[in-house]
Amino acid sequence: MSSCSWTELIAVCCIVLSGCVFSCIVCLSYIFSMMLCLGLQPMGSERVEMRKRQMQVHQEAAASVLQTQHGMGNTPTNASNACCFCWCCCCSCSCLTVRAEDERIKKNTYERRAEEIANCDDSPKPILEDAMTWTMSFERLMKSSAGRGCFRQFLRTEFSEENMMFWLACEELKKETNKTVVEDKVRQIYKDFISILSPKEVSLDSRVRDVINKNMLEPTSHTFEDAQQQIYTLMQRDSYPRYMNSTAYAELLQDLAEQPPATEP
Secondary structure, eight states, X not given: OOHHHHHHXXXXXXXXXXXXXXXXXXXXXXXHHHHHHTTXXXXXHHHHHHHHHHHHHHHHHHHHHHHHHHHTTOOOTTGGGOOSSOOOSSOSSOTTSOOHHHHHHHHHHHHHHHHHHSOGXXXXXXXXXXXXXXXXXHHHHHHXXXXXXXXXXXXXXXXXXXXXXXXXXXXXXXHOOOHHHXXXXXHHHIIIIISTTOTXXXXXXXXXXXXXXHHTTSOOTXXXXXXXXXXXXXXXXXXHHHHHTSHHHHHHHHHHHHSXXXXXX
């Protein structure tokens, strides 16, 4: 075989090899891009499944909202591409920009909730006799409006105020009977305290999260019942003993004891 033939053969092999390498790079880049678009990063299979379940829940919640708006004759023009949560930056929908009407409704709902529980200092001021009974049981503390307020202030110092906020939100949800309002509150509670992307996410195990994701398909006033009980138990076993032994509680009792007795008018 001539030297020219060997040169041509080597050139062809180099071209073929370069093409294979380039194809591999393109395939890997495509796969990596799709992972980023889907919001997936290298993580455990359990967390990936959790993301998928949350995507499904958000999509079904969005469909429910759109169906309600359509029935009210208020369907936005971009309803076919709308979704309630953006999981990627390359999709054709307009989910990166919240629709004006949905934004107004959600904003008003959130502001009403914020006004109700924005400041726990607005809770009734405790009296000494009531405050002293809080040591008997966590249940006594939680049944007292003043007790919940003081305990919530303590949780704030431990950066776990979201536990009380979630518990209170669930209590308000149980009182609601209007189906439409219930569904709105359920979605808001999920967004505020259950979503793994929320800064106020509460600590729940995988079993309870699975129950919530199933319940989200048909929201009711008891959607978060298991989660509420788990957070209640967490506060009872973890935060409550520390509060009872804290300086904050001791100073509260001292301040109440030093107050002059109320005089009859």
